[in-house]
Amino acid sequence: MAIYVQHGHGKSDKITNALDDKSASGVIFAARNEKVDKLDRYITTLRENYECDLLFDPQFYVSTLIPANDRYLPDEYRYYEAGRTAKDFIGARKIASYVNDTINFQTERGFDRIMSPTVIANGFSDRWSQIALQLADSSIEYHSSLTDATPLLVSLVLSEGALDSRSDLDAFLDILTSWDVHGYYITVVRDDATYSQSFYEDRLAHLLYMVYILADRNEFEVVCGYSDFIGIPLRAAGASAFATGWYQSLRQFHQKAFLKRKNGGQPPRLRYSSSPLLNSIMLGELESISDAGYLDQVLSDVDLDSIITDATSPESSAWTSQISDRHHWQTLAKLDQDLSGPVRRNIMGLIADVRQATGLYATLKAAGVPFERNTDGQHLFDWLAGLQTFIRIAAL
Amino acid sequence: MIARHELYCITYPAIIQGHPFCIDFLDKEAMANLPNLTVEQIEHVLGNVSGVRYIARGGQKVVWSGVIDGTTYAIKFASTPEEFTREEDDDTEVEADPEVIVRASREVETMRDCASPYMVKLGPIGLNFVEIEGQSLLYFTEEFINGSDLRSLLESDGPLAPDAIIDMGIQMTDAIKALWELGKIHRDIKPGNIMRRTSGDFVLLDAGLAFDVIGESLSGGFLVGTRIYFSPEQFDYSNRRTGLDFRSDIFALGVTMYEMATGRHPFWNRGHSSQAFYSNVTSLAPEPPSSIVEGFPQDLDNIIIRMLGKSPHLRYRKCDHLTRALEAIRGH
């Protein structure tokens, strides 16, 4: 089992709940959302009470976003400086100083993995991707000079569009696979900020291919950040772990979350994560499903389902957003259970699950259950096509 | 059976990612002007050598054997262009050595530095230049390998047994690894450049094209070597490729293992057009050896096919990974 909690603002007891439930086996801390002394104290508490992997995303990439919503980064983290432009990355010495500061911060705290600083790359040949490669290269060099450091993960934050071209990806993979490093931490910047499990089929296929080549073929450890349900196919393709968090902005990565904007908006509505549907749906939708007599087929079959089954109906249950978060982990962990076999077997199993979910959606719709646009199961078509394309290009 | 003349050349018909290029129609090696020598001439010039015998000729060098201080060595001669000697005579700096000399110097240097027991060793005479009856020549010595090169072996005895293929794979991977530790790739791995000793061990020869990945100008690493053992990336001039690495040698070793296992080249047949060859190398999934050789082990099949991956990232990222995979199936 390898799901990590993607830490963010307002952790309260969400992390420890997921660890207690054994739904997650580690945490990826976000520098932006914690003061250093609090972070240090929290690490100590976790180390004392849990066996889990503790990783730290330095979020170095936020420094190039303007105006950045960077909270504690400028005052608390010495490797960080707001408003960096491409000019700030000219010269090996500058790059090396960013790298040393970012890595030293982590070695001092004994994280189980060290993550290299990176910048957001929109493709594999633009200026920023070259900077990202330099940061990675310099990190590998610096890390290899350290004697007792824990293993290094080269961090990559790629915009979704970078995955469009297969030939560019191939050339990029030739470079990544030539590096002598323990592994990669990959985050995909999503085009659309709306929370949904949709993912353009070709991009999904290429992302799966990337993970497969790195993790399975070339035996790197691959951790996928901000992955949520997409983490399931990624795990099937060989990723060692994926991470997701309690807010939608921690479940999929979008630049909006790191840019300053006006406060406001409404609190999110209650959701239910269903393993048979491979989706997180609205509690109201679960109510309609229950009314139509299909509740049992949609439940994830995890501990916290009892809150719903003990009540007369989903909406009259004691379901809260805290429970929903915790239940979300349980659901993902359940899906993740079947994914430690060979890649081909995992993918075949997942394709069967996707087909089953598609059938279940059809049944529910035929029974008159109304779904919203982002919960109506359209993502399953992307997934199926993406998985099939992946099988073909990976010649599985 | 494969054509003896394996120095096959192609004109590449199209454009790769906006970079048009053309492969020399004729391979330079095929055109090399080989020295013409007699036993007497060699014994006379080298002085302390006796029992000189003709062994073989490759694309670039003529190979003899001879006894120096009681031990038999291989003595290799190649022709050098005449301008070279002239320039040296009048004491001017040679700006760029002719390619044949660059190659020979590399070969000697590589043999001297390479730590692998499966790379042929330099003999007592390093690189020397001599003029014999109007021919400008270079020569050097190597340990003499008792055995036969795989090209000849394939022609005389047919394919090798799977166990021998595995041993060859492990030993050649050791040589590739040692070269890569020096920052070099061999670039000319093929049956004619591997010998099997009578003891059964394999030896890699002919490091004349061994190439320093860093700080090398000659041909930039592309399009030098024997065309039909090229990996797809060796045809790709795209500037997005940062360069070649040992994984191109792994590909050529895969082609060699395939050929030694089946008697067939995975991507080329005599009579194929250059276009057909190029398209096969870059896009044809080769028939697994087990579909050609009855009872050929599936797990060795998988390793060879993986070595023939179209991109370096599909092969093995460390020599040790390949060695481990081969060792795991040895003796099954």
Ligand SMILES: Nc1ncnc2c1ncn2[C@@H]1O[C@H](COP(=O)(O)OP(=O)(O)O)[C@@H](O)[C@H]1O
């Ligand atoms: N050290 C050696 N001992 C015995 N035979 C050798 C040795 N080196 C080369 N040969 C024989 O000579 C042939 C050509 O040698 P090689 O070094 O590959 O020359 P070329 O550069 O011309 O290809 C080999 O295929 C092999 O049969």
Ligand SMILES: [Mg+2]
């Ligand atoms: Mg040769």
